[in-house]
Amino acid sequence: MAESDYDPTEWIRDLRRTVGDKLMADIVNDFRNYNPAPRSLTPPATVQVVGAGRVVDGSDAPVASTGTGGWVEAPKVDAWRPPGVDICDQLMDQADAIDRAERVRKLAQTAAIRKTEADLKAREEELNKKQKGPKP
16 A cells, blocks of 8 residues: 555544544543642541541540550560471480481490400411421
């Protein structure tokens, strides 16, 4: 399609058929009445729910008797431990003690075996010396 063949009125006709005059007028009126600022600078009306009591806002007296205005400090988590951690610590300490005792038993057994082997080797060397006898 060459640029000389381009007819802008053709797409305008398509748009007018699709949108219609009334809808276009509504869109134009909406844009003319558009205000980017808030609709009202007055605060919204106060809603009173039947049976709900009175609404307390920040300007009223403190809600709680503690004098904190209703604020409650959260519990400190730096000293908090989950329940059961102490029991798990005791179980792990007991398992460590059992493992240490087993290690000591194995080390003692190994030391006894090495001492016995050293004694046997010394005895064997002594027997070998006796069998050879004195040298002439």
